[in-house]
Amino acid sequence: MGSAGLDQARAKMRDAGVEEIAIETFAHYYRLLEHGETGMIPESSIEPIDMERLADVEVPDDVAAAAIQKTVVIKLNGGLGTSMGMDRAKSLLCVRRGLSFLDIIARQVLGLRKEYGARLPLLLMNSFRTSSDTLHALARYEDLEVPGLPLEFLQNKEPKLLLKGLTPASYPADPDLEWCPPGHGDIYTALRGSGTLDLLIEQGYRYVFVSNSDNLGAVPDARVAGWFAQSGAPFAIEAVRRTASDRKGGHFARRKADGRIVLRETAQTLPEDQAALADLDRHQFTSTNNLWFDLHAMKATLDQRDGILGLPLIRNVKHLDPTDPSTPEVVQIETAMGAAIEVFDGARLIEVGRDRFIPVKTTNDLLVLRSDVYEIGADFALTQVASDVPFIDLDSGYYKLVGDFDQRFPEGAPSLQKASSFRIQGDYTFGHGVQVMGDVELSGKGAQRVPAGEVLGGSQG
Template structure:
């Protein structure tokens, strides 16, 4: 059974009704922690990686149509948007014309079903906190569920561990804070534990497309489905060229010992290698978290490993109460979904356009998405209408939280189609029809208002 700390963690998970597959997976990583595993990937152990581009790939219309008809879609939807001051599913945020992320995702899928005469089931991986809100929001789409398959399954949860002795933390002030999600790598554990992996295979589906619900660029594209189906690969990830905004994020590389592709996250990079991590010329590609995998290959990989895929450990140290830096330090044991790329010998990477990677992590991203930088067509796919996506940096003292952000843009987002960068320092409120042109940097020490129909430009 292992150490006292592991026994306590097992008992706590079992008492909370956590699935046995998830408990065994947690125990696997707990033992790694006990033996001093950090999950670090030193620069000396990897080389840069190159890959093919979707722009250069030829996929016939027949292959694309056939592939999308045997594809299922999973959206990772467990996030609450707490960093933006939300306490419900982030995907409920309004994007455009009263449509939320969930509305647009549902309509993208319904349109593709009609266009390709495809079943194209969509299933949301929710957390306990996002399940009810998501189900209520999707109830209006009566045609969305596919017979024989659920519209959701739940990600697992695990106890946070005290850094001092790896025992489960106790926090009576808010017992919910004693738990954390195991990272999005939990998708494979949850698919197996819920039986959904077998159900999809039995229903005749061959592959799954997985992406984050806050990335509306991640449409289940038939051309990509066709490329993946004809490649014969068991697993693939869409990648994009890194930009300065991706310097602190993870990247792809090739492991020197066995030549396999690896995904190195920031938390897996030693301090001494942070400069190499940020080197956009050396490590040129980052993950979109848009993933394709073959269902039969995934089932086989899990079966031969007794349900534990063996993704690299991510040891995440935080405070038990993220809002209270004086609260005890804890370890959150996490894995990354994309790290499964190294499990499969024949995994592939493919470079896609930045239009397939439009994540909303901050209100800066939300402003761009709500602006006219993107058009949303009848197929509900984002079409970039601007020559370039502008860099937006809003003062976090006034715009970080969605409630504060909305108060300062009461008449909607300004036009950013002709903007290169838009930086706001201080407390500014914007009227209707404001346009931003070129590089604009607003600064104020007292509250200011930009009148409606004002054109803000770098020329003043």
């Protein structure tokens, strides 16, 4: 017998047309939440993990080519980029030469199809907020959609729950804010509920490569596909060594109780374990969110579990309107897709180069991507040409929102190829052809301009 809060949430989801399997998955996590589950992973319950390196693996060319023939590419594309002031799909943001993330992704896939003679379908997991804009933007690529397969399937949505009472939140001023996505762990529920999982199997595909649409390093590389195919693993994640910029992010570890690989996110880390989370020597690897899974293994596991994969709960507490702290606190029930690694026997990790992990979460990341740190090749893959990726810290008061950021770099990003770090405190607008050398820090009061062609080095007021 369900609680009143769960009954109300179920009714609200059914009225909104949410798939029944998504409702049952939500109910599973609601019950965990109701019984006090927090999803926390104590440091005492895990130990560090090591893994093989892609650079050391031998993948014959014929194995790589055969694997990419059976691979489907899925991009997570539900984000709006609201943290950067956007109100549409973040993947529509311009990256370079008038090309958006979506443009570059589409051209990467089309190029690989030509190189390998592969069907290599591209599917997008959109949200109800990104679907229309995304499909409109991709309409220019007439050959992108593979006959018999959709170009998208939709992420599910669920009601935000009031922290007090765990009943669905109501917000007549903006009813959309009553809903939230269930985290990217919803991909498995959405694939099954939409019928896409069965459709891909019926059409002869075997492997799925999943990555975020804001990570242009996540090319569906045939060599990685070949490694995954010859490993025989049901599920795998590409990992990278953590750097200073990853201190606050999640990491891989091994659970002492059963030896399973786990992915511990920041939201699953106790306050007293934050120092261990940030210890780059202890926990050396973070997730790229580049995932590979075997379609047959995924279907069999979902069938065994009545469609509920059983990923660890992430209990995310926010305000009902994230921009208004006077609105009530709500709980958003979330899961992380990478956490599925603990579900599958024989799941694997592999260390890849940082060139496969170029996420854009802030305008700091966007500045690097728009600079000359990377080159975009004829195949639209990104190549890092700088010896190191510089650390960027822009004043959030002037650069956090994309509109403000663009106004301050009207002539494009400065050269960062020879930069180690670049910190700005204050309001600076940059002319054309500015170069940043070594460690640079700008600080000053009032609006200031960096002249065209200026070479910056050291601390400057």
